[in-house]
Amino acid sequence: MKELNVLMVSRATLFSHPGGDTMQIRKTAAYLNKLEGVSVDIKTVDQEVDYSQYDLLHLFNISRPADLLGVIKKSRLPYVISTIFVDFTEAEKNHHSAFRSLLNRIFSTDQVEYLKTIARILKGQDILTDRSYLWRGQKKSVLKVIKNSRMLLPNSQSEYNRLLKAYGAPQEYRVIPNAIDINTFSEHTEVDHSFDTFEGAVISVGQITPVKNHLSLIRALKDTEFKVFIIGSPSSNAGPYFEKCREEATKNIVFVPFMEQGDLVNVYRKAKVHALASWFETTGLVSLEAAYMGCNVVVTDRGDQKEYFKNHAFYCDPERPESILEAVKQAHQSDFRSELKNEIEQKYTWEITARKTLDAYRKAGF
Numbered sequence: 593m594k595e596l597n598v599l600m601v602s603r604a605t606l607f608s609h610p611g612g613d614t615m616q617i618r619k620t621a622a623y624l625n626k627l628e629g630v631s632v633d634i635k636t637v638d639q640e641v642d643y644s645q646y647d648l649l650h651l652f653n654i655s656r657p658a659d660l661l662g663v664i665k666k667s668r669l670p671y672v673i674s675t676i677f678v679d680f681t682e683a684e685k686n687h688h689s690a691f692r693s694l695l696n697r698i699f700s701t702d703q704v705e706y707l708k709t710i711a712r713i714l715k716g717q718d719i720l721t722d723r724s725y726l727w728r729g730q731k732k733s734v735l736k737v738i739k740n741s742r743m744l745l746p747n748s749q750s751e752y753n754r755l756l757k758a759y760g761a762p763q764e765y766r767v768i769p770n771a772i773d774i775n776t777f778s779e780h781t782e783v784d785h786s787f788d789t790f791e792g793a794v795i796s797v798g799q800i801t802p803v804k805n806h807l808s809l810i811r812a813l814k815d816t817e818f819k820v821f822i823i824g825s826p827s828s829n830a831g832p833y834f835e836k837c838r839e840e841a842t843k844n845i846v847f848v849p850f851m852e853q854g855d856l857v858n859v860y861r862k863a864k865v866h867a868l869a870s871w872f873e874t875t876g877l878v879s880l881e882a883a884y885m886g887c888n889v890v891v892t893d894r895g896d897q898k899e900y901f902k903n904h905a906f907y908c909d910p911e912r913p914e915s916i917l918e919a920v921k922q923a924h925q926s927d928f929r930s931e932l933k934n935e936i937e938q939k940y941t942w943e944i945t946a947r948k949t950l951d952a953y954r955k956a957g958f
Contacts, residue, residue, distance in 0.1 A: 623946035657733035662721020860885035
C-alpha cells in the first residue's frame, strides 16, 4: 500500500501561544509517524506549503473557520477535521469585561465568535485565509467546513452530539480520544526533590484564559488552608484577565509560568489535587496527566468531562466558588482514585489515539 502523506494544519498561533490543541496535534503526529504506511507533517495557516506533496489534509478547530477556508480552497485536497468544538457561551456571559458580557447577551454565540475573529485579524493575531469568511459569517463558514469534509474527528461522542445540535449538519465521524504520553508521565521517572514545594498542594495547570475560569478558582481558594499553584502563561488576549487574577489572589496562591511536560511530571507527582474549574472543557488534557501521576482531579461539570472521567473525578459548578471549594476539600481529603489511572492506560494513550486516527483516515477512503 502506498504511504499516505498527511498535512496537519491549525491556527497561526499554535506554537507561539500553545494550548491543548498544540499538544493534541504534536502528539498525534508524533505517534502516527511511528506507524507504518503514514507520514505526517504539521504546518500553521500562515506558512507557505507545497500541497502537491500531500494526499490528505487534517485540520483542527472547527470554531476557527476563518483559519481553515483558505487552506481548503488553496490546497484543493480532501480533508478530515478534529473539531475541538468548545462552547464559549458561558465564559463570555461571565466575562470579567462588562463589554464582552454585554455582547454575549445581545448577539448569538456564532455572532460573538465572528466579532472575536475579526478583532484578532485586525490585531494581526489571526490570518484571514479567505475573504469569503467576511460575508459568509461564522455559522455558514462552520457549516461549509463540516459539509465538505470527508470525516469529523471529535474527541468524544458528547462533542459530536453538541456539534450536531448546534449546526444540524450530520456528517461521517469517528471518535478519536484525547490522551497522554505514558512514556513521559511515568511513575518510574526519577524523583526531583527541587519540586518538593508542591508537596500536598492544589495545582491548576494550563493557559490562563477566561474560559479556564481561574478567577472563580482563586475566589474559591484564597485565604484558605490550601497551598495553591496556578501554572501557566496568559493567552495572547488574556493580559487584563491575568492581572485581575493576580489582584484577587492572596498569599496562599502562587503563579508559576508555563512549564514543560518534563517538569510537570514532578509537579503532578508531588501535588495532591489538580483543579480545572473551566466554564467548558472538551477533555482537559492536564486533568488526564495529573490523574495518571497520582492527583485527585477536580473538574467542571460542563462540557464533555463525564464521558472521560465518569465517577472517578470530583465535579464542581464553575459558577459557584463554594462548589469549587467543596470539591477541592473532598478531593484533598480522599485517597487517590487509582481506577482512573487504570482507565487512562487502557483508553487514553497517544498510541491508541494514533491507531484510531489512522483507521479513520482509511475509513475516509485513504
